[in-house]
Amino acid sequence: MQEAGQKKAQQSEFVAWMRKGVLLGLAVMLALPLLSLKKSRDTQQEAQQRPPVAMAPHARPAPGTAPALRLADFAGEQASPDARLVANWVVHTRNNKRHAFVVVDKKDARVYVFAPDGRLKDSAPALLGEARGDDTFPGIGDKPLSAVRPEEKTTPAGRFVAEPGMNANNEDVVWVDYDAAVSMHRIRPLVARERRLERLATLTTDDNRISFGCINLPVTFYEDVLKPTVTKFGAVIYVLPEVKTPQQVFGAYDVTDPAQMAAAPQAIQGNPVQKVALQPAR
Secondary structure: OHHHHHHHHHHHHHHHHHHHHHHHHHHHHHHHHHHHHHHHHHHHHHHHHOOOOOOOOOOOOOOOOOOOOOOOEOOOOOOOHHHHHHHHHHHHHOOOOOOEEEEEEOOOOEEEEEOOOOEEEEEEEOEEEOOOOOOOOOOHHHOOHHHOOHHHOOOOOEEEEOEEEEOOOOOEEEEEEOOOOEEEEEOOOOOHHHOHHHHHHOOOOOOOEEEOOOEEEOHHHHHHHHHHHHHHHOEEEEEOOOOOOHHHHHOOOOOOOHHHHHOHHHHHHHOOOOOOOOOOOO
16 A cells, blocks of 8 residues: 555656656747747847948949040060050050051151050061151142152151052052052062161161162061951051150140040040041052
8 A cells, every 4th residue: 555655656756847847848949939029039139230331333434434544565575655655545446446556656767556446466676768847748649659758758646547559569558548549568678778677677767868769678577467457457657756746736735644635625626637538559
């Protein structure tokens, strides 16, 4: 009897503990959503109390801002200030009208050929007109070479549209100014005393003035660079002045100078770009 009473008491105690466990579990289950809700509210309140964090904006140009500066790529060439100024101006203003372009630096006796996007394809030394000057003498294109006076042997400065054609000797050339009989062609060492090949090979530019006005180029440069570029893309030729300034001849300005950029419209209106009309090669 005594053992039966003890067993019954133990069962009652076990049942009581089970009831407490069930009640405790229910209490925890009810409390968890309330705790989660409180934590969520606390997090929201904390976020509202934090100072706002600036987010990086998307890169959008502000209304009315100037377009990105575009410059010629000389590929490491040490070009003269005038050559760089004009090439940069051509690229930035798209004066070449999606064509390739050529810069003839008379002072430096060097020719630069650029792709339409302004990347330098190559450069080479050149022989130029014997006389210094930027203008063409009237009627010079109709004179026989024997009648051309020394002071008339100029390579004219200006903006020209390149035109492939043939000269009087049935040789392919790139016309610069057909009416003035000025072209770019392979060097022709026909007169031994002129030493044209030697002049082209020297490092100095003092002896590069020997032609009647045409621009003489190394054969490989003409055949591998100039001619295929003109044929594929068309080209605008910018013969830099040696007496006048690029501003006077082209209306060009330094696109890297903010002051000149701001004054650019007035400068262009005051100095219109020189235009040259060429006839088809005959």
